[in-house]
Amino acid sequence: MEEIKRAIGAAAKELFNVDVQPELTRPDEKFADYSTNIALQLAKKLNQKPHDLAIQLSDKIKADSILKIDVAGPGFLNITLHDESLLKLLDQKPDRPLEANQVLVEFGDPNPFKEMHIGHLYAAITGDAIANLLASSGADVKRLSYHGDVGMHVAKWLWGKQHAGGKDNEALGHYYALGAKAFEEDEQAAKEIKDLNQKVYAQFVSIKDLYESGKAQSFEQFKSIFSELGIIYDKQYMESQASHIGMDFVRKYTGKVFEDSQGAVIYKGEKVGLHTRVFITSQGLPTYETKDLGLAELKNKDFPKATQSVIITANEQTEYFKVMLAALKEIDAPLAAKTVHIAHGFLSLSTGKMSSRTGDVHAAADLLSSVHRAVKDQYPDSKVQQETYLAAVKYTFLKHRIGGDIVFDIKESVNLEGNSGPYLQYAHARARSILSKAQPPTKSETKNWKLEPGERSLVRKLGEYPEVVDKAVKELMPHLVANYLFDLAQTFNHFYENNRVIDDPRRDVRLQLVETYATTLKNGLQLLNIPAPEQM
């Protein structure tokens, strides 16, 4: 691919004395292997007809891997490779542009004292996949989580627990919901909750036992869910840690970056086209923004060599993050510059509410168990129900582009026909089954293979893998990998339908293709942290 780009560049230089950065795209298979619109781009610059330029270029571009170049449409160059060159692409590995870089990825931050909900689940799975992508490109990735163990939600939970009327065996979210409701509807309760919040920050002994038990219970829950998902964090941060550092920051820069207003300390975002936010309340307590400044500094101290810090949250925090980062920029510009905020959309269930025990949110644990049950019902004899259900959940999240709202349909997620995680797992297991039945192929020199049409389609698709991963890494978009794997599986199924493998004269060639296919599928699923069992 680089060879072709160079050849195009050289031809353009020689013919028109211009320097170009040609882009190669993958056109529809029936046109060619690669395509470039370089002639169309040059047309304006050189003030000539694009079609004429394309013809001149097609005669001039020379590279060993190119079989032929066609001029098509208004001036596209469609490039077809020799079979052996196409096969060579199978040996290519994704780039490792982040080799020797340390990258921090913070994601999935559920708050203690509240139920971990499906939004956290989505963020955790997406964040984990992004971390995997970064790691695959050579980075030393640190997975971080951050938890709100202080703040109003804690006070609401404490109040709820104290006013539960003896019912103290409910799920965590129940008490939070009780407190949150009282806060809205009852002025007296609201006042009491605010007082409790003061006590939380000041670590009052009177609430210590209750506080600690709630916190411990929360983290047990998180631990069990993350372990179920196979997500391992390198470090957990608490808001209570970040809060002091943040307060010091804000106090130090009040008058310069921040200003006093109505008893609170604020940042005037209007000066950079944003809006004003409170950093320290009139009660003298830090808000989320101040704690986040503290967190940024904490991370910076722990990982001073990190070249990038990625934070994944729900998009309701998008505007908030802009303001926080604008303030950070005034305090520590380099630190702000390496921070990237990625926002995901809102997650809803096609079936509506599943549980009332948590008030108005969908508990992460409920979704997991619903999908698990659906898999058990559908495949009672399967030995890999655990793997299948994880694939169903994860793939449903990961096949969507990050940013938009998504609707989770449990039935569709476990529907093993169609674009689902289990479909891909089955595709993998089926390929492995063929390989295990056949004697290993006699390895032949791949460059001597002459491909038949069905084989060529499969090889062409397989060769796209490194390009897809490179793009997914560059744009931090795991869905590119997910969608590619589905395409690949479909291409293989089509091939498999029309071409025998075992008991065929072309057995050796085809077995090697099946092997490459199965491995590619497995590697791709691994990037998404989705298991690929050998049998199902």
Add this chain to the structure above:
RNA sequence: GCCCGUGUAGCUCAGUGGAUUAGAGCGUCGCGCUUCGGACGCGAAAGUCGGGGGUUCGAAUCCCUCCACGGGUACCA
């Protein structure tokens, strides 16, 4: 009000400047077929790419405007 995001087949979503028919899965209708694991393959119907205007050789993709929905908008996170 202002700021940000979203709007693509009945449903769920890819595609975000490029081409001859705008793609996929599910659903619907039809065909192959019990195979090297059918958790399969093939085909059909189905779309004014939210509306309107503009830029461009070329727009679902860029710009303007309007509409709908979601989020944010000073002491929640």
